[in-house]
Amino acid sequence: MPELPEVEVVRRGLERWVSGRTVAETEVLHPRAVRRHTAGGEDFAAQLKGHTIGTARRRGKYLWLPLADTDASILGHLGMSGQLLVQPESAPDEKHLRIRIRFADTLATELRFVDQRTFGGLSLHENTPDGLPDVIAHIARDPLDPAFDDAAFLTALKLRRTTVKRALLDQSLISGVGNIYADEALWRSRLHYERPTATLPRPRAIELLGHVRDVMNAALDVGGTSFDSLYVNVNGESGYFDRSLDAYGREDEPCRRCGTPIRRRPWMNRSSYFCPRCQRAPRVVS
DNA sequence: ACCTGATCCTGAGAGC
DNA sequence: TGCTCTCAGGATCAGG
Incomplete structure (x- = not known):
């Protein structure tokens, strides 16, 4: 996709x-x-x-x-x-x-x-x-947009009464983040997808935003070089997904940080992939 | 005003 | 082999 x-x-x-x-x-x-x-x-x-x-x-x-x-x-x-x-x-x-x-x-x-x-x-x-x-008009700027307002995003995140993955997929807060890159950025940030945004310390939120950008830029570097012909194409075939995913689609495979098997959980009629050791569930789950 | 969760669609792949 | 079932997911919007 x-x-x-x-x-x-x-x-x-x-x-x-x-x-x-x-x-x-x-x-x-x-x-x-x-x-x-x-x-x-x-x-x-x-x-x-x-x-x-x-x-x-x-x-x-x-x-x-x-x-x-x-x-x-x-x-x-x-x-x-x-x-x-x-x-x-x-x-x-x-x-x-x-x-x-x-x-x-x-x-x-x-x-x-x-x-x-x-x-x-x-x-x-x-x-x-x-x-x-x-x-x-209601779609927020995406994190690769030079005019993306980091401070406004961090403030809005703090005010929301929702969970962190849900916020990443909310188009009015930040656009362009899908299920795959949300899971990847959360894994890199060692954050559980059900972590309430309100309890996220600002430094952790800043780190999360940085990881979102890193994951996207890495994919852009790979996909952006393969386009060189009279052919405009997209089908998720940049080759990036096969090589570089750490969480998404890796159920039962060892976490690349700690070796614990990656888990998959139903979430919003789709799936969330996470490491149960690196990404601890929040104490209070809504 | 904010938050939640159902919904649209079709083909691949699994299971029997 | 062929059937049926499950799964994949972005963005919207009704309803709480």
């Missing part, structure tokens, strides 16, 4: 291969892929036609493409299984091709949104004065 570093790789690919091109025709092949566009697929296609794509931008796991000479942007989210591909027009359709955007030039490539589980999608929205699609 694409996490923030993979989405950033996609953004760079879009900037290189799609920005500056003018939309000729859009084909919506599955209504669920444009469900956030309430006016529907036909309207989505009609509104894109003839507009030139501006510089690709990203916040957390959201991507957007401003349309030049308008106050609107194409907003994209890859969800669980989405891919944005720049393919030759002659390439056969992918099995789960949902949206096709053709361009008014002679490059003979097109942009394709492919998504098996259809948690992701594209839509068109007005921009806020900040140049952000209005429907993601």
